[in-house]
Amino acid sequence: MSAEATNPATPGPLMPGAPRRRGRPRIDLRRLGRAALLGPAARDRLPDAIGHVVEAHRAHHPQARLEPLHRAYVLAESSHRGQMRKSGEPYITHPLAVTLILAELGAETTTLTASLLHDTVEDTDVTLDQVRREFGTEVAYLVDGVTKLEKVDYGAAAEPETFRKMLVATGNDVRVMSIKLADRLHNMRTLGVMRPEKQERIAKVTRDVLIPLAERLGVQALKTELEDLVFAILHPEEYARTQALIAADAARGDDCLAEIAEEMRGVLRDAGLTAEVLIRPRHLVSVHRVHRKRGRLRGADFGRLLVLVEEDADCYGVLGELHTCFTPVVSEFKDFIAVPKFNLYQSLHTAVARPDGEVVEVLVRTHQMHKVAEAGVVALGNPYTPSGEEQQNADGAAGETGERSDPTRPGWLSRLLEWQRAAPDTDTFWSTLREDLAQDREITVFRTDGTALGLPAGASCVDAAYAQYGDDAHACIGARVNGRLAALGTVLSDGDTVQLLMNQMDGESAPEPSRAWLDHARTPAARIAIRRWLAAHPEGPRATDPAPRAPYSGPSARPTATNAVVDRQGATVRLAGCCTPVPPDEVTAFAVRGGVVAVHRVACPGAARMKSAGRDEVGVRWADEENAEYRVTLLAESFSRPHLLADLTEAIALEGVAIISATVEPPSQGRVRHTYTLQLTEPDHLQALMRAMRDVPGVYDVGRAQHAAAGAL
Template sequence: MTSPVPSRPARRAAARRGRAVLPWGGPDPQAARRAAVRSALAPLLAAHRAAFPAGDPRELCRAYDVAERMHRGQLRKSGAPYVTHPLAVAMILAGLGMDTTTLVAALLHDTVEDTPYTLGEVRADFGEEVAVLVDGVTKLDGERWGERREAETFRKIVLAAAADLRVLVIKLADRLHNLRTLDHVPEHKRRRYATASLELLVPFAERLGIHALKREMDDLAFAHRDPAAHAATAAAMRQALLGADAVFGPALRLLRGSLAEHRLDAEVSVRPRHLYAVHQDYAGDVAGLRPCQAARVLIVVDGGEQDCYVALGAVHAALHPCPGRVRDYIALPKFNLYQALHTRVISPDGDPLDVIIQSRAMRPVAEHGIVAHIRAAGADTAGTVAGRRDLVWLSRLLAWQSDATSAAFLDGLRIDLAGGNIAVFTPAGDVVALPHGATALDFAYALGTETGAHSIGALINGRLAPLSAELRSGYVVEILTDPEGSPTPDWLQVATTAPARVHIQSWLSGRQTEEAAALGRHRLARLLADHDLDLLTAEAHGTSLSIARDLGFTEIDDMYAAIATGSLPLDALLPRFISP
């Protein structure tokens, strides 16, 4: 007995309820599948629609459908279906307001690495732009790269970011979700993963100015790397913030009154600090943490940059300022284009309070960094780092990475990303960002490889100083050079930045190779002379190069260097010159 054919309104109603049927009464697998995809994607589609009201959800649905099919049967360590991970990564990015292409790539970001789905299929199904993003975040094959896999994967990500910064943003969202779900991983692996996150990924979030991700990544990695210290800091913060109203209340009233007197419309609030920052600032000694150490005052001004300076005057009129504690990041933004005025004042009760002043236009950049710029100007701005003042650090990283071995690259990357930065000036007024502890030699290499290689000294604030002199923010530095100058081995004890160290090591290695080649050539020439043969004649006729190529050397000097090191015995080489 056949079932009656449902009416069209009945079929539509069933589809809305997720129970699509065919005209003859049977279930419609494709319609049911589409309904299931829509249901799973509902939160993502809603978040994306909030940032892109006119966005087309069909590409997201297609991408999720592929990801779900490809990852079907794969489970996370928690036991959850694997597709929940790329979906969560896409949700994080949607919360940042990233574009459709980025979300599609996020949904597919593990397919090439963990499923039979190939990069060629990504390109054919979703286009070149998505393929570039997916390829950028795909780890290299462990069997092929072995111990070099981690270093070369990071090198690949950095190179991909030069083409499209969204690669780094996806990688950060991927790491954040992995940190959120790290409880299901064995403890020793958690600690290692958390440490790598703090050393490599969190600094990338800082460099890109994406503090909305950085703060959570900081605290999650801190919790997994040092659970006891994290718990102690969290407890100290909770206790300190219980007294926040009593400490901050009188100060906020005075600040609001002074801002009103200066005819400024501004929002004044208390902003708790994140745990890892507190732990770092007080070196883990958080016993007796005070409210003024656990939070800061944030003033968001309705107006432009000039109004921020007026607000600074209003703050200092209301509360006594601490000398030397004003930091102007509006006139001189941080390397990630963060802008604000920072000051420290004394509360009515005598507590030192840190105050941050920003305009409303500065807030998106303060929270989302490069993402705010990508959102404001469209995805095309993700293309290249060239000329971006906020990405000079990435341009420098790209400049030295090609000369570094895998181990040197990873170590250099950790050093280059570690800690804060100082702003040092050239005599022309250009700003050079360097890590804390950088020397005049590091500054010289930051200006260029040739400047660094030929540097012989420096003028710091007009006074002669050695290349080993440590620099401070605000210093004006001029590098003195000599065309005959060159690196020496002791420079490796002076240089602290990765670009300087890599270039110095490269130069020294090249010099050693030249010296070895000269020594090997001398030995070979002497041996040939004993047999009435002339090496110059053999070189002029191409005999030396031919023999070198036959032995697998690209250049003659490589063969000569092998003679010097003993890896190519002269006795084995002589017959080739006697009977070429």
Template sequence: MGDEQPAGRRGRALRDAAARAGRSLGMVDLDPVLRAHRAGYPKAKMGPVRRAYETAELAHRGQARKSGEPYIIHPIEVTLILAELGMDTATLQAALLHDTIEDTAYTLDELRSDFGDEIAVLVDGVTKLDGSKWGERAEAETFRKMILAAAADLRVLLIKLADRLHNLRTLGFQPAHKQQRIARQSQELLIPFAERLGMYELKREMDDLCFSVLQPEAHQAIAAALAGNEAGGRLILEPAVRRLRASLKDQRLSAEVVLHRRHLWAVHLDVGRRLDTLQPADLFRMLVLVDGEDRDCYIALGAVHESMSPVPGRLKDFISLPRFNLYRALHTRVIADGGKVMDVIIRTRQMHRMAERGLAAHIHDVARGQRADVAGRIDLEWLRRLLAWQNDASSADFLESLRGDLRPDLIAAFTTEGEVVPLPPGATPIDFAYALGPEIGNHAIGALVNGRLAPLHARLESGAVVHILTAETARPSAEGLDAATTPTARLLIRRHLAAQRADDAAVRGRRMVAEAVAATGWELLDLESRGVSGSVAARLGYRELDDLYGAVAAGDVELDDLVTRLTTDSA
């Protein structure tokens, strides 16, 4: 590829060269992608997808993956995942091109000229930073860059998730240490993103693939146990299914009842290695898919409780109060045949589609003109808040806060305006305050929790409505640090306390210098206004006078030597 070609001409030149050579670009390999895309978008033009494929195939030609397959197989498989999720044409083009900037001579400027700004932004958002330049910070800074791009266009995250899913599917070709690193990183950062976006279909597969790498023996044991007990479990639960179907029919409600097999990782989290106690209810969730509206789910709930005994206090209504990722359903726990506890999930067909595909389903509906753009209602406000104060955060601090915010066991607290604020169990009002923003956290003095006055160290329960009380004169304190539990709150409080200590040291140091200079007959304020102090500070390697004075207070700069320099320069 000739680097002398202007941006935008290389892709066209490569395609023209292939056409002149009469060489087929392997469109048979792209057919599954085109079929899936056409199924979701019957009127979509396939030319733009083919053109992106041609450019990617030529750019990657001659490259191979660890498996020995041509490299182009990877972007095709990533694109197929997204096409089957119903993603739009631009996303599929970006997916086909997503590794060209990182792994070939094709540049971002050329891609932008060939395919436009929209595709360029998506590709750039998922392109890793150069490890040789960024070193150990490359991973954190790549995530920071990706999240910045996702704040403007969430499709960046979807491409990244599809990319990681295919990499996990083919992880067996990587060396063992790399398998462990990729699987662990996926569990900590990528899988929680899938859950935040409501994409449980991807999440379940990624969970099990990581499980197989990180705990291969436990994975194999769970897989064997489920395979050996699935048929028998279905037989045992079938009478309960029949009773529920009859009860739904009595209510004149059209609904499908299915036994939904749980994925391996979820079963492992519940039963661990106690496989000898495995019960049919551990393997399945009873899923009721209602052909109707939201209100019909409540009718179905009555049918469930009529056919099986409900467990008191175990009803969760995610229809009237959706989760932060827009997940909606009714969850109830009942006692099925043999006295075994069984979980039942009730959804409409549309809720089920959203529960499985989340943001991807919303984007598909928006692109098809079937609904208004509701993707922004998925709670990524926490990402914007995170980025608002972390532009200058260290890589380690950024990753620590990101992992904390992506914990899977978050509770939901609410502002008085009804905004959902996800927090970890055990969180306090000071954590809530900093989740709203540094200024609110820095000036917090107390809280109203469910209308009652509460201290900043009080523990919040899920569903709490919180109003933070502030005072302009309030500042973060060591007591606030003790009360904080989230990485974000603790980092911001520590940062403020460190800055306050630096300010206090600068005040003490300046006082020391002023007294010493006055003893020689000079005024420090006069030396500062004439620029003498600033010049001396610069020669000593300090950018700010406060840094110099702080060093005096810490004993890092000899006071007598500094006074000599100041008075000599002022002469």
């Protein structure tokens, strides 16, 4: 049971100097508490205690049926009767205040009904089955979603496991988290009666978990007030200094924002554009951030101008007029209408400068965009009804709804739900959740089939692999980014196209994740999957190929041949090691020291150097001899993985080709180069051999090697 109470001394947005929201004044919870003590009203009218809730609800939903709210209040008030908050207030004031917050944001009736009942199952004798019978499946689901797990059952893990339960429930219905955010806001407003250490603990969880969730769900009205309340508790000195800055600005009486707003109204009116121009004071944390960024603050730094229009096209019309009649600050322009943020936010951002140097930030959006910007998913109502209107059965309870195709379940939530299933323990889940929520920007990359994949900023190909394939990403051996081969550690940018290259082999030779992948993994899904594999294989991944030298060290890499008879009697013929020609390569030859004639491929750079040095060419041709042997040097380029060298040599052996020598360069950027000198019995078999080597998983190219010509030649 929540025990926090109203405390006039608690620092927060209600203190002098703090910015107040325009619109409906905050409700007096003490007055609501006294009304609640009067008991339920007659069944033919709503209790006075929820009159404010009804008023706020009807402002957004004029046709809403209020009977479910009536019955929910009666049950909540009677079940909580006798329970008090630490301040001495009747406990019913808490669910009433939470419901009022949601009503002012525009939540529909089902959400408000569940909000009134959200603590009944946790703190009273009311059962979930009773809620389900009286109010329907949806209300019961929402109440269950926000009901805490018992400490007696979970001990220290109760809080993180409650959040895990709540997030899973949110994955099916985002209204669960809407209720939790409003619940936390009211508890933060009334946290002053708690011990300082408990205030600090709750504030830190709010900062690390609830505020990022409010941001991701787009509920800016709750997020900004939560930020200010946390700021007051965790940084009281900086909070007080920021309050002083705001108070000093107000005392100066320099209302430049009002002057610029009036100028803009005239400009837009003359252009025939119907628009509201409003002043939006910054909340305390926003002022604090601007102060740290800019140093000395001017009048326009304490707020922004908001321009509201009816249609999307009008937003761009307003932008054009403002940029024509004022001096735009080009670097400040952002178009979140064409490219909305991942949390549903849409708006045009710009800034204009006055001749006196004042720079004013301006937001341009439609009224509907503004509603969503303030209330996020709460403004979308019930996502499971096609019309957006609440479906109710004849008894007034929320009934069964249509197919669940929730458009508000964003990519970040889907990813969170995926990795939390794999989190091995509560501590890992709790710490990883905070890390995940600390990533405040998302990028979109595309698969080769055109489908989108959402990832946090800074994500790599490793993250993309685990986002797409889950644990099967252990078999990823490389990637192509925008058509080019890339190492798995490559950081992706917004709009990149990613093709993941997967090993299709099964069994012991299948590839395994590398511990080095953890250095590139930014998403919890990738990190947890890699760590889980490493924990299950304490011996670690099987050893990769030896880097500097190959396990083969046979005869000299400089091949000889008798099947090339040159036009020089008695000469010893040797195939050049720099290009290792084989039939049917076009060849040329040059006399070198010791009566040796070196045979090169015509395209060999070594042959070109000999020509430029004035060496005379010697006529050469391929002889047709039985049992002749041909040597060739091939370069195989691949992604580094365990057993690659063994797989390549096996493929070569299966083609009936002997390996004279092999070298392997040290891996670089996750790639490795293998150089093989091979002896063939049939020169025509060369192309088939190269195809077989390319078919080895992880190998992306095989070609004829070009070496520097040996000094002896």
